[in-house]
Amino acid sequence: METGKLPPGILGSLLQGIPIEDNRVLIRPDVGEDAALIDYGDRILIAKSDPITFASDLIGWYVVQVNANDIAAMGGIPRWFLCTLLLPETINEDEIREIFSQLVSACAAINVTLVGGHTEVTGRVDVPIATGFMLGEVDKGKQVLSSGAEVGDSIILSKGVAIEGTAVLAREDTETLLLHGMSPSSVEKAKNFLFDPGISVLKEVTLLQNKIEIHAMHDPTEGGIATGLQEIGFASQVGMEIKSEKICVFQETREICSILNLDPLGLLASGALIIVVPEEQTDAALTILREGQIDACTIGRVVPQTKGLLMRNKIGLLENIPTFRRDEIARYFAEHASAT
Amino acid sequence: METGKLPPGILGSLLQGIPIEDNRVLIRPDVGEDAALIDYGDRILIAKSDPITFASDLIGWYVVQVNANDIAAMGGIPRWFLCTLLLPETINEDEIREIFSQLVSACAAINVTLVGGHTEVTGRVDVPIATGFMLGEVDKGKQVLSSGAEVGDSIILSKGVAIEGTAVLAREDTETLLLHGMSPSSVEKAKNFLFDPGISVLKEVTLLQNKIEIHAMHDPTEGGIATGLQEIGFASQVGMEIKSEKICVFQETREICSILNLDPLGLLASGALIIVVPEEQTDAALTILREGQIDACTIGRVVPQTKGLLMRNKIGLLENIPTFRRDEIARYFAEHASAT
Known part of the structure; x- marks a missing residue:
């Protein structure tokens, strides 16, 4: 497979195979829709996951932006963020602190609360990889698709x-x-x-x-x-x-x-x-x-x-x-x- | 750094540096607490992220279990799942379909709806890495810490x-x-x-x-x-x-x-x-x-x-x-x- 997103034909057929029987799920994953929408009464919870696999000097800052953008593009307000950091064995404590510091300041700048995640040093990666998970909200009826x-x-x-x-x-x-x-x-x-x-x-x-x-x-x-x-x-x-x-x-x-x-x-x-x-x-x-x-x-x-x-x-x-x-x-x- | 979780001393000091000013966040990330709790009136939303960086033949199945466990350990019911898949360039379409099939059947077995994620082929990994994000719910007052x-x-x-x-x-x-x-x-x-x-x-x-x-x-x-x-x-x-x-x-x-x-x-x-x-x-x-x-x-x-x-x-x-x-x-x- 070539680097990048999956070819739309393959991705589309895989996504079509996912059953959605939960009527609180308002938008199912699909080609071109950026995030999932979940019914919470008068509000809609928006959930989005996106990784950063390059741009390594600023990944902590970057991963917040791209995930927040996908919430915003649905008309929502980003609110809570989780981040899974996979770190190479060559990393040192200062570099880890720098990534955390980027996460904290990028979240603070857009009023998002960093609420969790997972940090792991693993031999499976040779550069830091950050996977973000942003939760946002939009009033029901105000979502934009x-x-x-x-x-x-x-x-x-x-x-x-x-x-x-x-x-x-x-x-x-x-x-x-x-x-x-x-x-x-x-x-x-x-x-x-x-x-x-x-x-x-x-x-x-x-x-x-x-x-x-x-x-x-x-x-x-x-x-x-x-x-x-x-x-x-x-x-x-x-x-x-x-x-x-x-x-x-x-x-x-x-x-x-x-x-x-x-x-x-x-x-x-x-x-x-x-x-x-x-x-x-x-x-x-x-x-x-x-x-x-x-x-x-x-x-x-x-x-x-x-x-x-x-x-x-x-x-x-x-x-x-x-x-x-x-x-x-x-x-x-x-x-x-x-x-x- | 050695492979595995960060030493608790470093992780603890990093987490202490995260400001929590949102009073809807009931539990902040901390050593030993597995997931974040967010106030939704009579319910609490539980959010958890965990990656699978080994056990590569069953990652799709595995990533659902470990994330669901952390929701359950807080007394909650797992409901919605997102998964970010990072795939090596050596992967073929059948192998990708197998991982998706595991995700779908593992979610179905525990009544969880797969609502989103991101799938990317990248030269940064040499084995498939799956990062899961599970959302669950618990009635307010029933959460277990x-x-x-x-x-x-x-x-x-x-x-x-x-x-x-x-x-x-x-x-x-x-x-x-x-x-x-x-x-x-x-x-x-x-x-x-x-x-x-x-x-x-x-x-x-x-x-x-x-x-x-x-x-x-x-x-x-x-x-x-x-x-x-x-x-x-x-x-x-x-x-x-x-x-x-x-x-x-x-x-x-x-x-x-x-x-x-x-x-x-x-x-x-x-x-x-x-x-x-x-x-x-x-x-x-x-x-x-x-x-x-x-x-x-x-x-x-x-x-x-x-x-x-x-x-x-x-x-x-x-x-x-x-x-x-x-x-x-x-x-x-x-x-x-x-x-x-």
């Missing part, structure tokens, strides 16, 4: 792509980028993308909550914005017409992708949020986000499924939204590893 | 030790055991310990629930029954007087420990449950368990903390309950690996 997009809706993208991939590549491959002429200040700026513009989408959700009718949300991660859009299309059984030039790709991202020969549309995209709203709410949503210091713009609209998932390129031609069998960063690291 | 033991209470042990360690050793080291003269039928019986007597403690909890007043429970795992007893002693700030000959050690466990030079009291003990009850409830508890086909006996009593954690050996002498810096199985595998 990937499956709610309707024909005619506007598709808004916050911040831009690919914040996460850009930062990881700048941190892991600093030397290559400098050797290819990227300026040291641009590399430093790209490294800092994790914090500015940041990979959290909590702020956009908080800004829009209870003010805008939202039909669907999804935070694109592996496989980039292209995969994120396809996942909403699949879950909502709709088509899309996207204008590629409306997708904000950061200058540093363009430069890194050009040097490393990667497509920014298929690169780790945490930090951006796809927000699908009724057309008449578009301007209000954009105004709220911009007043809250979050860049955002309309990148396209929802069309009938029969039209397909289309992207209008810079010279005005319609083509299919590109498909990435795996994230560009996984492809790059795999090719890079086999070349050395 | 490790910290509730009181002086004068009886200490009951269900089934015996060390079911889990025995099975894992028989499965991993079949050849060594046969070479040292253990009979093939005994080795097979030991391998099957995972299922008979089994590593689940759900049944004992279900039998006793609402019938017996329980002051404390704990399912001993890493570090064996000795560590489990010490964890209750630490959490409840009490001493203990244990009669070593009352601890049921299975014949196959004795044989394997003798061949491999291990102490069964420090060996992975999932399958047994330590149950601390008021003295006057002891006989009723034992009767209920035995009528439910669960072997159990009183192994000792709770004494003041000043008396210490004591074990009366076979010739009647009192000594300290032995301390295992790490589980006997971890010590064995580490020494075995370095010798080859």
Whole structure:
């Protein structure tokens, strides 16, 4: 098997085999739905698990962000966090303290309580691996799914792509980028993308909550914005017409992708949020986000499924939204590893 | 760092550094408390995370049991499960389907709904690693902690030790055991310990629930029954007087420990449950368990903390309950690996 998520066909068939007989489970695991929803009367409990298997210098901080994002993308508020840390035998006490310190401060920054987990030193891993488990809540009726997009809706993208991939590549491959002429200040700026513009989408959700009718949300991660859009299309059984030039790709991202020969549309995209709203709410949503210091713009609209998932390129031609069998960063690291 | 759990001193100091400002969090992570308790009005939500980093042929089944046990040991009913699977690049589709099938059937057997997770192929692991997240519930007031033991209470042990360690050793080291003269039928019986007597403690909890007043429970795992007893002693700030000959050690466990030079009291003990009850409830508890086909006996009593954690050996002498810096199985595998 290639590194990365399972191929959607295999994953889909495995998930279809899972029986759900509990009527308190409102959303079952499925391709494109990020978390489980469990009925608690007037509230819904949201549960999400995601691991961090790379970006090792900041895993404690990172694992909190990606799990919180998936709660937020369902319209929820992250509340309680558990973390399982698998540590290599080469680790020392200071390094363990640093990971714990990241966990504690990242949770505190978003008002989440670290309530448990498991820490184990094991010969099975050669880098620290953190698996997060975030619990959140949303008032019943306020949950937002990937499956709610309707024909005619506007598709808004916050911040831009690919914040996460850009930062990881700048941190892991600093030397290559400098050797290819990227300026040291641009590399430093790209490294800092994790914090500015940041990979959290909590702020956009908080800004829009209870003010805008939202039909669907999804935070694109592996496989980039292209995969994120396809996942909403699949879950909502709709088509899309996207204008590629409306997708904000950061200058540093363009430069890194050009040097490393990667497509920014298929690169780790945490930090951006796809927000699908009724057309008449578009301007209000954009105004709220911009007043809250979050860049955002309309990148396209929802069309009938029969039209397909289309992207209008810079010279005005319609083509299919590109498909990435795996994230560009996984492809790059795999090719890079086999070349050395 | 040596393989296994972190040394309690380091873990304790890390956990003490975690702020808990959320008054819905009823139990904070601590040495000896197995799961987090979160207030949901008339119910309490119980959340637990535990990984499986060895026993690779049955990880899907295994990860459900150990997480369910920790919910049960707090008096709760396991309800929803998430699982993060990290898979090596060498895995094939059939092997992935087998792990999923184990997850689904293990959850179904205990009425738990598999509601989510994450499956990822990664070059960071060379065997499948499963991290489980179990959510359970208990009526408010019915939760049982490790910290509730009181002086004068009886200490009951269900089934015996060390079911889990025995099975894992028989499965991993079949050849060594046969070479040292253990009979093939005994080795097979030991391998099957995972299922008979089994590593689940759900049944004992279900039998006793609402019938017996329980002051404390704990399912001993890493570090064996000795560590489990010490964890209750630490959490409840009490001493203990244990009669070593009352601890049921299975014949196959004795044989394997003798061949491999291990102490069964420090060996992975999932399958047994330590149950601390008021003295006057002891006989009723034992009767209920035995009528439910669960072997159990009183192994000792709770004494003041000043008396210490004591074990009366076979010739009647009192000594300290032995301390295992790490589980006997971890010590064995580490020494075995370095010798080859």
